[in-house]
Structure formats: C-alpha cells, structure tokens
Amino acid sequence: MSSKESNQAWGSRLGLILAMAGSAVGLANFLRFPIQAVENGGGAFLIPYLVCFVVMGIPLLWVEWSVGRLGGKSGHHSTPFMFDKMTKGWLWKFTGVFGIFTNMVVIAYYSYIESWSLGYIIQTVMGTFNGLGQTGVAHYFSEYTNFLSGSFGGSAFSLVIFLLTLFINVYILSKGISGIEKVARIGMPLLLLFGALLAVKGLTLGTSGASAAVPDANAWEGLNFLWEVKFDSLLDPKVWLAAAGQIFFTLGLGWGFIQAYASYVDAKDDIALNAMASGFTNEFVEIVIGSLILIPLASGYLGLDWVKENASFGMAFQTMPYLFDQLGSILGPIAGVLWFGLLFFAGITSSLAMGTPWMGFFESKFDWTRSKSAWSLGLVALLLGLPAVIFYEYGVLDEFDFWVGTVSLVVLAMIETIIFSWVFGLEKGWKEITEGAEIKVPTIFKFLLKYITPTLIIIVFLSAVFTPENNDWLGYIGGLFQGEGWEFDSSSIVSKIMYSDLHQQIADTTDPDKLELLKDKMLYSKISRFILTAAFAFMVYLVYIANKRMEKKEN
Amino acid sequence: MSTSAIITMVIIQGTVTIIAARIYYLVMNPPKDSEKPYQNKEE
Numbered sequence: 368m369s370s371k372e373s374n375q376a377w378g379s380r381l382g383l384i385l386a387m388a389g390s391a392v393g394l395a396n397f398l399r400f401p402i403q404a405v406e407n408g409g410g411a412f413l414i415p416y417l418v419c420f421v422v423m424g425i426p427l428l429w430v431e432w433s434v435g436r437l438g439g440k441s442g443h444h445s446t447p448f449m450f451d452k453m454t455k456g457w458l459w460k461f462t463g464v465f466g467i468f469t470n471m472v473v474i475a476y477y478s479y480i481e482s483w484s485l486g487y488i489i490q491t492v493m494g495t496f497n498g499l500g501q502t503g504v505a506h507y508f509s510e511y512t513n514f515l516s517g518s519f520g521g522s523a524f525s526l527v528i529f530l531l532t533l534f535i536n537v538y539i540l541s542k543g544i545s546g547i548e549k550v551a552r553i554g555m556p557l558l559l560l561f562g563a564l565l566a567v568k569g570l571t572l573g574t575s576g577a578s579a580a581v582p583d584a585n586a587w588e589g590l591n592f593l594w595e596v597k598f599d600s601l602l603d604p605k606v607w608l609a610a611a612g613q614i615f616f617t618l619g620l621g622w623g624f625i626q627a628y629a630s631y632v633d634a635k636d637d638i639a640l641n642a643m644a645s646g647f648t649n650e651f652v653e654i655v656i657g658s659l660i661l662i663p664l665a666s667g668y669l670g671l672d673w674v675k676e677n678a679s680f681g682m683a684f685q686t687m688p689y690l691f692d693q694l695g696s697i698l699g700p701i702a703g704v705l706w707f708g709l710l711f712f713a714g715i716t717s718s719l720a721m722g723t724p725w726m727g728f729f730e731s732k733f734d735w736t737r738s739k740s741a742w743s744l745g746l747v748a749l750l751l752g753l754p755a756v757i758f759y760e761y762g763v764l765d766e767f768d769f770w771v772g773t774v775s776l777v778v779l780a781m782i783e784t785i786i787f788s789w790v791f792g793l794e795k796g797w798k799e800i801t802e803g804a805e806i807k808v809p810t811i812f813k814f815l816l817k818y819i820t821p822t823l824i825i826i827v828f829l830s831a832v833f834t835p836e837n838n839d840w841l842g843y844i845g846g847l848f849q850g851e852g853w854e855f856d857s858s859s860i861v862s863k864i865m866y867s868d869l870h871q872q873i874a875d876t877t878d879p880d881k882l883e884l885l886k887d888k889m890l891y892s893k894i895s896r897f898i899l900t901a902a903f904a905f906m907v908y909l910v911y912i913a914n915k916r917m918e919k920k921e922n
Numbered sequence: 923m924s925t926s927a928i929i930t931m932v933i934i935q936g937t938v939t940i941i942a943a944r945i946y947y948l949v950m951n952p953p954k955d956s957e958k959p960y961q962n963k964e965e
Contacts, residue, residue: 650942
C-alpha cells in the first residue's frame with residue numbers, strides 16, 4: 368500500500384518529458400561529449416555514438432521507463448522493490464539498492480559542482496573575472512575549491528553557496544513531483560535558449576577572437592577538428608567503448624531516477640514515445656547545442672593547439688570566464704551569465720532527479736512525509752558532501768565519482784537488463800513497453816533487448832574492469848594471442864582497487880612534499896571507500912527493514 | 923572548415939533536429955485511445 372505522499376502524479380505530459388530530459392541533460396552534454404568526440408575521431412565518433420544510441424540507449428530507456436511505471440502501479444517508487452516485483456526470490460531487491468545508493472552519494476558532490484555554477488553566476492555579475500587573465504581565472508578556481516591550502520575567503524563563499532544550493536534542492540524536493548515539474552518547465556526552456564545563444568556565438572566567432580598572443584586562433588578550426596570525419600578511428604575498439612560510455616552517461620541510464628520518475632506515470636499512459644522524446648531532447652542538447660560552445664569558443668580565443676592539449680572538464684570554470692572576458696565589458700558578463708546559468712539549470716534538473724529515489728523510498732516504505740524525506744536527504748547529502756568539498760584536493764570527490772558515479776551505474780544497468788529480458792521475461796517486458804504506446808515499437812528491438820543490449824552493457828562493464836594500458840585494446844588483445852601479458856591502465860577498475868597509479872607515483876617521486884600529498888591521497892581514498900561501503904550497507908539494511916514492514920502490513 | 927566537416931555537421935545535426943521535432947509533434951498531437959497501435963490487442 369502506498370502512502371498518501373507517494374500518490375503523486377505528473378501534472379502534464381510536457382512537464383514529465385522536460386523533467387526526464389532535464390534529469391539527463393547535465394554538465395556532460397556540454398563538457399564531456401565534445402571532448403570525447405575530439406579524442407575519438409571527430410565526426411567519425413558520431414557513427415559509433417549513434418549506433419550505441421539505437422542499440423543500447425533507446426532500449427535501456429524503454430527498460431527503465433517500463434520498470435518504473437510497473438513498480439509505480441504497486442506503489443513502489445525506487446528500484447529495490449521494483450526489482451522485487453519483477454522477480455521471485457528475496458535477493459533481487461538488494462541489487463536494486465544501487466538505484467538509491469548511487470543517487471544518495473552523487474547528489475552530495477554533484478550539488479557541490481552545481482553550486483560552482485551558481486557561485487560563478489554571482490561572481491560574473493560582480494565583475495570578479497574582469498581583466499583577471501587566463502592564469503588569474505585558473506587560480507581563482509583553485510582558491511574557490513581548495514579549503515585546506517587556499518585562502519579562506521574564496522572557499523568560504525564556495526561553502527556558503529554549496530549550502531544554499533543544497534537548501535534549494537531540498538526545498539524543491541519537499542514540494543514533490545509538482546515542484547520538480549515547475550523547475551523543469553522553467554529551467555529547460557531557459558537552458559535551451561541560453562545554449563542556443565552561446566551556440567550562435569560559437570558558430571559565428573570565426574577568427575575575430577584572435578589576439579596578438581594567439582594570432583592563429585580560429586573557432587572554425589575547432590569546429591573542423593570536432594566534425595572532420597576520421598574513418599580509421601572506427602577500427603579502434605577504444606572509440607566504440609568511448610561511444611557506448613558516453614551514451615550511457617548522457618542519457619542518465621543506470622542511476623535509478625528514470626525509474627523513480629516513471630513510477631509516477633499513469634498505468635495506461637504512453638512511455639514508448641515519451642522515452643524517445645526525453646532521449647532525443649538530450650541528444651539535441653548534446654549534438655546540436657553542446658558541440659557548438661566549448662570547443663569553438665576555446666579554439667577561437669586560445670587556438671586549436673591549446674584545445675588539443677588542455678581540453679578537459681575543468682575548462683568550464685578554469686577557462687571559460689577568461690574567454691567571456693574577451694567579449695568586452697557588456698557582452699562578456701552576459702555570456703558568462705548565460706554559460707553558468709545554463710550549467711546551473713542543467714545541474715539542478717539533474718540533482719532533483721537524483722533526490723527522487725530517496726524521496727520515493729522513504730515516502731512509500733516508511734510513510735515519511737515529503738518534508739521529512741527531503742530534509743533527511745539534505746542532511747545525508749551534507750554529511751557525504753562535506754568530505755568531498757573540504758578534502759577536494761585529496762581526491763575524495765574523484766573517489767566517490769569513480770565508484771558511484773561511474774562503476775555503480777553500469778552495475779545497475781547490467782542487473783536491470785538481465786532482470787527485464789531474462790528473469791521477468793521479455794514477453795512480459797515487451798507488454799510493459801507497448802502498453803499505452805502511441806508509436807509502433809519496431810519488433811527488431813525485441814532481439815536487441817534480449818541479446819544485444821545486455822551483451823553491450825556487459826562488454827562496457829568488463830572493459831572498465833580490464834582497461835589495457837593507454838586503451839590499446841588492439842595491441843594487448845593481439846599480444847595475448849602471442850603469449851604476452853596484460854598491462855592495466857590506471858583508469859581500470861583493477862588498477863583502482865590496487866592503487867597501482869598512486870603506488871607508481873609514490874615510487875617515482877623524489878619531492879618530499881609531493882610524496883606527503885600522495886600518501887595522504889591514498890589514506891583519504893581508503894577512508895572514502897570505507898564511507899561508501901558503510902553507506903551501501905546502511906541502504907541494504909534499510910531495504911531489509913522496509914521489507915519486514917511490508918510483510919507485517921500484508922499479514 | 924572543410925567541406926566534409928560542414929556536410930557531416932549539417933547532416934547529423936539536421937537529422938537529430940528533424941527527428942526531435944517529429945517526436946515532439948507526435949507528443950503534442952497524440953492519437954485517440956482507440957487509434958493507439960496496441961490498443962486493440964490489449965482489449
């Protein structure tokens with residue numbers, strides 16, 4: 368039986384689609400995609416990317432929407448009991464813990480990154496970046512994020528804005544699905560508008576950003592580098608794996624919030640077309656808008672060579688304010704507010720989605736009020752977020768992000784596709800996808816759902832476990848047949864478990880200060896892993912208690 | 923920009939935009955319940 372609080376529903380179809388799209392649209396659309404494309408064959412990257420979108424992205428969207436709506440019919444608004452409903456046996460519900468755990472941890476540090484956007488909007492309006500120069504802007508970011516080694520001023524402001532951002536999220540979550548829908552209906556159109564304006568700038572900048580320092584700077588060279596087709600890259604497994612990974616992250620798959628959102632969809636409403644709408648909204652933002660901002664603007668002021676060497680996630684805050692400052696005293700702040708405003712809307716629509724599984728779990732399984740659920744999440748996010756914030760330079764955020772924001776997603780997606788297609792059964796699953804559908808779902812997707820999508824996800828997972836050095840798949844697979852060994856890349860799960868990279872850095876360094884920092888990083892990493900393990904165990908325990916409560920009510 | 927890059931960009935971005943627009947058209951103009959493709963099979 369569901370509590371009164373969990374008997375919520377989406378107010379409108381457009382609100383649902385915008386909220387779902389918003390949950391997926393995030394920093395990755397504007398930062399990760401263009402960099403992945405640049406590193407993996409430019410225009411040719413779109414081929415494996417779009418193939419993976421069709422054979423993995425869309426099927427998984429349908430799976431997650433179906434799992435959610437099915438669970439919602441029985442008052443389940445988070446993955447543990449959605450999986451329980453679809454399976455026999457007591458164990459499956461505990462695999463669904465990932466669908467709450469992931470969001471509970473990620474919202475803690477994601478809201479911190481989201482708060483950077485809000486903080487940078489304020490600093491842009493205040494003129495902090497005016498005339499600061501490229502080095503000054505990068506240094507400001509360092510001061511903004513390093514509590515322990517930076518001056519307290521910058522990071523005190525950062526902490527206040529983080530608390531404000533958490534409060535905003537908690538407040539909106541306490542208003543329930545209708546609150547989230549309102550934010551999506553305002554935030555997503557604004558995001559699209561801001562993005563379009565910046566994209567027009569990216570397309571039209573050309574050589575006008577060149578300076579005496581960088582006379583060859585040319586935005587069109589950046590666009591050319593991004594879109595020029597390099598067909599030989601298609602033969603590299605690394606490119607296909609990168610494409611699959613990007614589809615995974617960009618669509619918000621494997622988190623558990625799509626299922627949570629879908630659990631509030633009416634049982635007879637369409638999900639097939641709705642899922643396509645939210646998926647393609649994300650793709651529009653990524654391919655059409657996202658690709659026209661970061662790379663061309665950076666190339667247009669700093670030159671393509673600089674972009675090739677320095678393109679990274681950090682550019683959003685460490686470089687973009689400098690680029691906008693080049694636009695002058697009026698256009699510069701406007702562009703800065705558009706960019707950081709866009710990132711903030713992208714961030715908050717995602718963090719609200721991350722809060723929903725927790726809300727749904729406590730409202731429906733412990734009869735908590737919306738307010739209690741929201742504030743408890745805020746407290747947990749603060750407790751988990753503060754170590755990530757304060758010990759940022761010791762890699763705590765990176766540790767959380769690797770295990771929870773990367774590995775955990777793939778694990779949940781693997782489990783749910785196996786449940787959907789093999790345990791629950793594809794015939795029943797297909798019926799769930801097509802119930803109320805307003806489009807004819809091509810039957811080829813039955814084959815994809817049963818065999819291809821699960822296989823691809825397993826390959827993505829195994830490739831993350833065993834990533835060879837420098838992602839040289841062809842080289843090491845060929846070497847295996849010749850009896851050669853396998854060197855793990857520092858990004859592989861195997862290397863991460865064994866701290867191979869840190870051990871190597873410790874062995875290589877002769878600088879005593881750096882040695883001290885590396886040893887501290889290893890200690891903080893171990894503490895972070897302990898925290899994550901304890902948090903997961905805590906959620907498993909709560910699911911156990913919730914199950915006992917349900918059994919008692921039924922008896 | 924090279925011609926191939928421009929063509930690639932226009933084709934891919936154009937295709938995504940057209941498909942997204944078509945989907946939103948369908949969302950805003952849904953079929954009646956009796957016209958849904960799986961409705962008769964359910965009944």
